Amino acid sequence: MTTSHSPATDHATVPMAWLGPLRIRGNAVTGEFDIPLATFETPLWPSVRRGAAVSRLTDQGIVATVLDDRMTRSILVEADDASIALAAVGHVRDRFDELRDLVAADSRHTRLIDLHHQIAGNLLFLRFEFTTGDAAGHNMTTQAADRLAARILADIPGLRYESVSGNYCTDKKASAVNGILGRGKNVVAEIMLPREVVERRLRTTAARLATLNTRKNLIGTLLAGGIRSANAHYANMLLGFYLATGQDAANIVEGSQGITRADDRDGDLYFSCTLPNLIVGTVGNGKHLPHVEQALTRLGCRQERPPGANARRLAALAAATVLCGELSLLAAQTNPGELMRAHTRFERTHR
Known part of the structure; x- marks a missing residue:
């Protein structure tokens, strides 16, 4: 005997953790916030947590600017x-x-x-x-x-x-057109880190991290034939954030097309993540689920604001989360063996 289940009552459980707080300011959101990430890749949690901790060691924290919305x-x-x-x-x-x-x-x-x-x-x-x-x-x-x-x-x-859809949109596919013309929220997340923070908390230097970013994210991606993209792993943070906040997870395809910048400024580090295709919302399908409602409420995206303001707030928080994970991973990859040691340690801990 088989039993049919309604899709509305069946759920796949994905481990979720709240990380932070991260410090953020900008034209869509300002404050300190814990961030939810739903993922089976549990080493992502301490990595993003380290980036969030670093954001609190500067007065401005992460500066997130929403450039466009369409x-x-x-x-x-x-x-x-x-x-x-x-x-x-x-x-x-x-x-x-x-x-x-x-x-x-x-x-x-x-x-x-x-x-x-x-x-x-x-x-x-x-x-x-x-x-x-x-x-x-x-x-x-x-x-x-x-x-x-x-x-x-x-x-x-x-x-x-x-x-009604001729693929020139372009929805859930890697393309150049979205980065050029825009689809969703276009957000830049930036942070300036003093030399001592980079060396003490990230265990690297601005020079080593900037060099790795150029050689890995820019040249490596070019050799691989990447499209409008030069980053280490935006998709990791976006998928976790999208699942936790009730987004259409397939939109990480275009969402993960973005550009990481790292500059050595006399030993201090300028680091930024540009995400031109963040497709997120705070109303609509999936937003009624209890864990999504809790997440959006806790992120301040259930308050009365002008139309579109809550979604732009959510996009800025998503971009800041991406920066935390991207910064932490690139810092780890400047040191031989650090990435694998972290994965081994944290994956064994969460078995």
Whole structure:
């Protein structure tokens, strides 16, 4: 006899820990916060914890700046030929205000803010960009794109529907377009560490860490054929943070495309993580689960704020978490054997 279970009542348990606090300030959040990470890679916890501890040894801590906020969906239509596709682009741009009003009339929170296009033969890809309030925006942008496609096809002869998503978005795939044009929250997290902190707490020097970053993250990634990415392991921290806060975990694919910088400034260390594709939300699917509700409340993302402010706050905290783990790992990798010793010690502890 078999028993069927509703997906709404079945859960996969992932170990979770609260780490910190980390010190952060910026245009979306300021304060000291413990951070949740859900992961089976338990050595990640002490690594991020070390980065968080270092953040408290400076007055400013981690400075997180949210640069941009937009979600995208690209429709695909077939035209009779390339000239009709090009004319369609002009038509859409000329009537952009009308299309923006169409989207606004259909949703309280979705706003059309920009448009990009590509033409390949007789295929037209229209990449619409939206703000979606505190939601990550997957469904909101798809609904808006459906409405926009219907209006465009009704208004312009010689076009035929192909798909509401033509992969020029780009959703959950490694690409250059997201880093260039933006998808989700674009956040830069930075920290300045005095020489003595680097040497005493990270057991390395600014010069060694900066050299490793250039040779590993920049040259190594280039040799590997990386796309718009130069970092050690953003995906580790993002997956743990996404699972703990109810995000669509598959978005770590584009989310982990980011750039780490490390500069030796007369022995002091400037360190930054740029994450141009953070797709997070504080409302929507998955946010009703008890552990997610607890996490978002504890992170201060359940307070009354202007639309989008809680999601930007969450994105800044995600970026700061990434910086903590990235800094700690790169510091460890400047010392032979340290990474493996840490993994062996902590994995045995958590068996």
